[in-house]
Amino acid sequence: MRLSFKIEGGDFTQAGQASSEVKKVLKQLGIDAKTIKNIVIALYEAEVNIVAHAYRGTIDVEIDDKKITIRLTDEGPGIPDIEMAMKEGFSTASKKVREMGFGAGMGLPNIKKNTDLMDIKSTVGVGTELIMVNYF
Amino acid sequence: MKLAEIAGILEAKIVCGEQFANDEIRYGFSSDLMSDVLTLDAENMLLITGLSNVQAVRTAEMSDIKYIAFVRNKKASDEILELAIENGMVILESPFSLFKASGLLYHAGLKPIY
Incomplete structure (x- = not known):
């Protein structure tokens, strides 16, 4: 099964809609609750990251009988130092993002914690690609 | 602790x-x-928060948190209520500060996560 979502940067009213849709699909597929929680928390963090930092992005989801693979690509400023961004507490989020309850520098570490595989590539001035895999 | 009891302690409206x-x-x-x-x-x-925006409810949805108490007299917007109803959640509105609400509930026996 494949699902695809377009994400607009800066539009916090829509942030989480894609994650919510994926959660509903996983529930319908009968995936266990703990695995669903891990997947949607990682996806929601990543979706919020696109809204908070990028101009626009795409989420592509592929589900088979053993795993879910989620690829998030965005057009945005990119991440100059991924190692630094992976450290808890490091954040470049704006005041607006912080007012929404995010931007504490917990996102990427929390994605890593909630996924079985995580790969992130970024080019400054172009954008970021994040791939996350969870096994059922 | 029953939800009704929590609402009473927080002088909250469900x-x-x-x-x-x-x-x-x-x-x-x-x-x-x-x-x-x-x-x-x-x-x-129960998530006790003064952040009464849609993202608080979205966060609760993703975290499988069913109960949210908005403190500092924050009100749930129609959008928040719609999302909460869709997800089978409970929203309380309390006039107390985050500190007072937390203190009263802790004293009454609600357990901390850590």
């Missing part, structure tokens, strides 16, 4: 999910920072 008034809730967590809420691994928990 603005959505009144049918769950007899639910038993074991844990409480107070935060305006949704990034922290997303790191929790707990069930049967």
